[in-house]
Amino acid sequence: MNVVIVGAQWGDEGKGKVVDLYSAQAEYIVRYQGGNNAGHTLVVNGRKTVLHLIPSGILHPGKICLIANGVVFDPAVFFEEVESLRASNAFSAEPHEAVRVSERAHVILPYHRLLDKLREERAAKGKIGTTVRGIGPAYEDKVARRGIQVVDLLRPELLRAKLAKAIEEKNVLLKHHFGAPEIEIAPLYEECLALGERLKPYIADVRSLLAQALEQERPILFEGAQGTLLDVDHGTYPYVTSSNTVSGGALTGSGLGPGFPVRVIGITKAYTTRVGTGPFPTEIEHTEAETAREIRRIGSEFGATTGRPRRVGWLDLVALKYAVEVNGITGLALMKADILDGFDHVKLCTSYRLGGNTVYDLPSCVEDLERVEPAYEVLPGWPKYDRSKVQGIEDLPSELKDYIRTIEEFLKVPVVLMSTGPGREETWIVSDPFQKI
Numbered sequence: 240m241n242v243v244i245v246g247a248q249w250g251d252e253g254k255g256k257v258v259d260l261y262s263a264q265a266e267y268i269v270r271y272q273g274g275n276n277a278g279h280t281l282v283v284n285g286r287k288t289v290l291h292l293i294p295s296g297i298l299h300p301g302k303i304c305l306i307a308n309g310v311v312f313d314p315a316v317f318f319e320e321v322e323s324l325r326a327s328n329a330f331s332a333e334p335h336e337a338v339r340v341s342e343r344a345h346v347i348l349p350y351h352r353l354l355d356k357l358r359e360e361r362a363a364k365g366k367i368g369t370t371v372r373g374i375g376p377a378y379e380d381k382v383a384r385r386g387i388q389v390v391d392l393l394r395p396e397l398l399r400a401k402l403a404k405a406i407e408e409k410n411v412l413l414k415h416h417f418g419a420p421e422i423e424i425a426p427l428y429e430e431c432l433a434l435g436e437r438l439k440p441y442i443a444d445v446r447s448l449l450a451q452a453l454e455q456e457r458p459i460l461f462e463g464a465q466g467t468l469l470d471v472d473h474g475t476y477p478y479v480t481s482s483n484t485v486s487g488g489a490l491t492g493s494g495l496g497p498g499f500p501v502r503v504i505g506i507t508k509a510y511t512t513r514v515g516t517g518p519f520p521t522e523i524e525h526t527e528a529e530t531a532r533e534i535r536r537i538g539s540e541f542g543a544t545t546g547r548p549r550r551v552g553w554l555d556l557v558a559l560k561y562a563v564e565v566n567g568i569t570g571l572a573l574m575k576a577d578i579l580d581g582f583d584h585v586k587l588c589t590s591y592r593l594g595g596n597t598v599y600d601l602p603s604c605v606e607d608l609e610r611v612e613p614a615y616e617v618l619p620g621w622p623k624y625d626r627s628k629v630q631g632i633e634d635l636p637s638e639l640k641d642y643i644r645t646i647e648e649f650l651k652v653p654v655v656l657m658s659t660g661p662g663r664e665e666t667w668i669v670s671d672p673f674q675k676i
């Protein structure tokens with residue numbers, strides 16, 4: 240069996256921890272979209288590791304971690320992570336035996352980061368609140384057919400021609416729109432050649448490796464980044480990232496067709512957070528400011544990539560139901576319910592009010608989504624409890640079990656994993672998605 244992990248909210252659901260746990264059963268772990276805008280914080284043996292680009296499965300020796308074609312790849316960040324993992328003795332063999340990068344992945348270059356920054360600075364209104372890692376501009380170049388792919392870094396003549404094409408329009412934009420210095424091709428070309436040389440041992444035909452893995456029935460874990468509501472097609476457009484974060488992205492982003500056995504596990508927190516701007520129906524920053532502050536403090540809700548405070552709100556079942564549908568989620572991993580321990584009450588949003596009507600689906604137009612008012616089911620909170628006495632979900636306080644049951648019944652999807660802390664041991668696995676039925 241193979242497993243796709245997707246964020247079911249606006250990212251930061253705790254996917255890194257679930258990937259780390261499930262990696263024990265997988266042989267291949269694949270990043271298929273996004274880039275180093277992701278930030279997975281893992282705590283293993285009490286040691287905190289933050290990974291932005293390399294799949295979190297790297298912390299398990301003997302696994303093959305693949306960065307597939309759908310990713311936008313920043314070589315500088317990649318080498319930083321390789322060196323930091325090497326320093327903490329994470330590799331049991333040579334790093335290039337554990338991590339491979341697709342020839343077809345698109346490269347994030349300094350001008351992508353620059354444009355991301357200049358655009359965000361310029362946008363008085365309609366700021367996206369990006370991570371400023373150059374993700375959007377790199378995907379723009381990919382779709383505009385002027386991107387530089389990893390394989391190009393190994394072809395000097397082709398690279399020079401492609402770089403010249405890529406920077407032609409950018410220099411006009413930089414000079415005349417942003418009043419910024421133009422890009423010089425010569426140093427960029429030299430930098431790219433040097434990166435290609437260094438990257439050579441890591442570059443592979445990732446699609447072909449995965450096709451073989453499927454053929455040999457080796458379990459594959461697809462590690463999604465960001466969350467469903469940040470998907471460029473299905474998210475809260477335009478306040479989204481530039482890739483397909485939904486489970487379908489695992490196919491186009493890795494070069495596999497549908498039809499292989501797979502389960503889709505949606506990761507959700509017991510409440511909701513969002514970083515960056517854009518609609519967030521259950522946000523409580525202004526309505527229940529004290530509760531929002533408490534959740535942010537107890538849950539350490541600050542971005543792993545940018546350190547920005549995350550906006551906080553109650554769990555939005557309307558948005559989650561939507562995520563279940565667009566991803567084909569077969570099981571849920573419920574994270575951070577412990578952050579709500581000891582709260583007097585908790586709320587679940589079960590519908591929205593929009594212009595005098597009750598709606599049960601996520602409106603497609605961002606202006607409508609900005610106007611909706613959440614309708615809540617209010618449930619009693621659960622007391623703080625002694626974790627050492629809990630062996631499984633059945634031992635949890637009854638109010639927490641009710642909370643979980645209400646979520647499962649609304650979504651018609653079972654909770655297959657529950658996490659109550661950052662460590663591997665603070666997890667209850669209800670059923671293992673890698674097991675064949």
Ligand code: IMP
Pocket residue numbers: 249250251276277278367368369370371372373374375464465466469478479480481514515516
């Ligand atoms: P970009 O991906 O840097 O272009 O940012 C676009 C939007 O996606 C912004 O709202 C970011 O805050 C959000 N975003 C990107 N990556 C993540 C992530 O890993 N977690 C949460 N939000 C993210």
